[in-house]
Amino acid sequence: MSTLSLVLLVTGVALLTALALYALYLWRRVWAQQRNQELATNERRERLAGDLQILAGSLLDGQLPLIEGAIRIKVLLDNYDSALSQDTRCQVFHQLFEATAQVPTHGDWKALDKTTRRQHEKHFHELELQHKAAARTAARWLLEDGLQAPSKRA
Template sequence: MTPFATLLLIAALLLVAVLAGYALHLWRKVWRREQQLADMQSQQHTALAADLRVLAGSLLDEQVPLIEGAIRIKVLLDNYDATLGQDPRCQVFQVLFEETAQVPTHEAWKALDRSERRHHEARFSALELQHKAEARRSARWLLDEALPKNHQAA
């Protein structure tokens, strides 16, 4: 082999080694990023479970209105575990969410005239009477069986 070919071979091997080192560096960054993402998702999952426990407990203790609590639980369940939200024991939250989906909120609620607000409030009362026992059973089931206990992070 000529000295020039040997020099080219050494340069090529050096280039391959540098590129391999750079590829390894990039893969380590990807792995580290994936681990950070997994940790962040785990923390979010744990926080959602804690929030669900607080809401379900508040619903049982009647510290939050039934309709509001059910809507909030439904939204958190969708973010926590969509399959859990579809469990038949949690369907009451979905039903109440759908039954109240057309009700204006925030500024739109304030803009309603008194008769419209009373109409919606009467509907809320009827829904609460119809679904209160089932919503309480579902909240109890979430606390007792579906969600991890406080000391067992999600």
């Protein structure tokens, strides 16, 4: 074997080794990033589950108005688990959300004249009478079964 061939062979092996080590370094970074994303997702789910438990408990205890609680629960459920949000036992939250979607909030609510505000409040009261039992049942189900781990739910 000539000297040139030997030099080229050693150079090629060194280059391949360097590239393999760099590829390993990059893969380790990808795996670490995936682990971090999984941890962040799990922390987010735990936080949302805790928030949902607080809201459902507050709705059941009467510490939270039904309409406001249903809207908040629906939005958090959509972010927590879309399959759980679409469960038939949670449909009351979607119904109340849709029934109040056109109602102005925050500053726009304060800017409404008293007559319009009273009309919305009357509508809220009618919705509450119509859906209170179903919303309480759904909140109780969320606390007892719905927010459990998926394997426990099945």
